Amino acid sequence: VQIGSALVDMYAKCGCIIDARNVFDNLSQRNVITWSTMITGCIQHALYDDAFQLFDSMQEQGIEPNEVTFLSTLKACAIQGNIEQGWRLHARVILSGLGAHTAVGNALIDMYSAWQSHQDTCAVFQRMQKRDVVSWTSMIGMYTQDDALGLEGISYYGKMKEDGIQPNPITYGYVLKLMSSMAALEQGREIHACIIEGGMESTDIICNALIDVYSRCGRLMDAFLTFERVHRKTLSTWSALLMACARHGDYLLALEIFTDMLSSGLKPDDVVFLCLLSACKSVTESCRHFKSMRDDHGIIPRPEHHNSMVDVLGHAGCLDEAEDLLESNHFGGN
RNA sequence: AAGUAACGUCG
Numbered sequence: 001v002q003i004g005s006a007l008v009d010m011y012a013k014c015g016c017i018i019d020a021r022n023v024f025d026n027l028s029q030r031n032v033i034t035w036s037t038m039i040t041g042c043i044q045h046a047l048y049d050d051a052f053q054l055f056d057s058m059q060e061q062g063i064e065p066n067e068v069t070f071l072s073t074l075k076a077c078a079i080q081g082n083i084e085q086g087w088r089l090h091a092r093v094i095l096s097g098l099g100a101h102t103a104v105g106n107a108l109i110d111m112y113s114a115w116q117s118h119q120d121t122c123a124v125f126q127r128m129q130k131r132d133v134v135s136w137t138s139m140i141g142m143y144t145q146d147d148a149l150g151l152e153g154i155s156y157y158g159k160m161k162e163d164g165i166q167p168n169p170i171t172y173g174y175v176l177k178l179m180s181s182m183a184a185l186e187q188g189r190e191i192h193a194c195i196i197e198g199g200m201e202s203t204d205i206i207c208n209a210l211i212d213v214y215s216r217c218g219r220l221m222d223a224f225l226t227f228e229r230v231h232r233k234t235l236s237t238w239s240a241l242l243m244a245c246a247r248h249g250d251y252l253l254a255l256e257i258f259t260d261m262l263s264s265g266l267k268p269d270d271v272v273f274l275c276l277l278s279a280c281k282s283v284t285e286s287c288r289h290f291k292s293m294r295d296d297h298g299i300i301p302r303p304e305h306h307n308s309m310v311d312v313l314g315h316a317g318c319l320d321e322a323e324d325l326l327e328s329n330h331f332g333g334n
Numbered sequence: 335a336a337g338u339a340a341c342g343u344c345g
Contacts, residue, residue, distance in 0.1 A: 005335040037336040068337040075338065107338045136341045177341085181339050208341040234344040243343070274343040304344050 001027075012041025021050075033113040040072040040115035048076050052085060071107045078111035082188055086111055089212050099127075106134045113142040136160040139169040144174050150182040167194075169203040170184050180216045188213065208237050215244030217325040221304075235266060239275045246279035270299050277308035283321075286312040 004027040011020035024030070024038045035058040042051040055065065055073055065073075070093055077086035090108060098104050105128045112120040125131070125139055136156060143153025158174050161168065165259050167175070179188040195201050207230045214223040223244040230237050238261045245254035258276050261268065268276075273293045280286035286309055293299045313322035 002335045007335090009335065031335095033336050035336090041337060066336095105338090110339060113339095134339045136339095141339065168339095173341055174339090186342040197342095205341050211340075234341080239342040241342090246343095249344095271343050278343070307344080321343050 001029045001031050004029065004172045005031075005037050008034060008041065009037045011285050012044065012202060015018050015045075017041055017045045017047065030058075030063070030092075032063055032069065035063055036066070036072065039069060042078075043072050043076045052113060059101070064096065065092070066096075067101050067104050070096075070098060070104050074104070074107040074111050078107075078114040081115060081117065087116070096199060100129045100325060102128065102130045102132055102135065104198040108139055109142075112136060113145075116145065117141070131163070131165070133165055133168055133171065133225045136163075136165055137168070137174065140171060140174045144177050144181070147181050150178045152188070153178045154184075154187070156181075167198070169200050169205045172200060173205045173209045176206070176213055179212040183216075185217070202229055202231075204232055204234070204237070208234075208240055211237070211244060214239070215247050218248070220244055220248050220250075231262065233266075235269055235272055238266065239272045239329055242272065242275035242279060249281075251281050253286065262331070264296065268293075268297060268299075269300060270305070273297075273299060274304055276313075277305060278292075280308075280312050283312055283316050283318060292317070 004023065008020045008024045008027075011017070011023060020038065020041050024034070027034065035054060039051045039054050039058075039127055041050070042054065042250055051073065055069070058065065058069075070089060072091075074086065076082070076257050077089060093099060093101075093108070094102055105124060108124045112118075112124060119157065121139070121142055122329065125135065128135060136159075139156045140153050140160075142333060143149045143156065154175070157171070160171075162290070172191065176188070176189055181192060192201075195206060200206055207226050210226045211223045214220070214226060223241060227233075227241050238257065241257055244255050245251070245257060258268070258272075261272070270293075273289065276289055277286055280289065290305065293305070294301055310322045313319070
């Protein structure tokens with residue numbers, strides 16, 4: 001059974017979900033782990049219907065889902081916004097006696113938060129018996145969805161510390177995001193001090209968040225200094241810096257950054273181009289990058305890219321061209 | 335042998 005489960009897992013993680021399924025179907029012995037592995041594999045490949053069919057079949061065959069099974073199926077409901085299935089799972093969690101399981105509770109928080117059901121999220125959180133970093137961090141994360149709720153998010157950060165739970169870089173990533181959206185500078189400094197105290201000031205996730213904070217405060221230099229400290233620069237890192245240039249109105253600098261990024265070997269994605277386009281001031285530059293994105297990098301323009309172009313055209317006073325572009329934009333952007 | 339929060343654009 002163990003070998004079988006491991007095989008299914010291996011194929012699923014290699015991206016061969018078909019092979020995983022073949023192995024799974026041909027196994028003579030399957031336990032909860034085998035089923036959960038297969039279900040998780042399907043979910044990672046966005047095969048949600050298959051996942052839930054398997055979830056039903058396993059029970060028909062007398063195998064009860066355990067906490068791990070619930071963790072991945074709840075996540076699937078969160079991602080696809082499958083409300084009926086999510087409620088059903090929540091009920092099943094309670095029936096299975098897993099109502100007090102911390103990780104399962106966290107998955108529920110995350111699901112309701114992804115659905116934007118504020119009430120349900122809070123209800124689950126309050127009923128939890130043991131809350132860990134993930135529970136608190138997920139709550140704080142929920143409050144980053146809406147700028148108006150920033151203060152509430154910060155209050156969770158305070159309560160978390162009172163509760164003796166140590167925030168981690170992910171927590172601080174969210175907290176910094178809240179701070180910058182509220183433009184709370186003094187509080188931001190306090191947080192920064194805590195981050196340094198915790199020895200987390202050089203973790204990539206925090207640096208990426210800091211680049212953003214600095215750029216919103218107009219501190220381009222600090223954004224750059226932070227950028228230098230990032231060990232593994234990802235697309236997020238680069239686009240945060242591109243946005244910093246864009247906010248600063250420095251197209252040439254953005255272009256230089258973009259070129260550096262290309263020579264570092266990373267492949268730009270649609271978001272990187274959005275940032276670059278938002279730094280463009282002239283129609284020629286903007287068109288050039290737009291075409292290069294589509295033709296050289298094979299990225300299908302989204303409505304947002306067109307909108308970015310429309311902005312530049314508008315600023316340049318080319319209203320007719322802007323209108324043409326808007327009309328050719330069939331994706332419903334404005 | 336399976337598992338929950340993870341940083342960038344606009345939203």
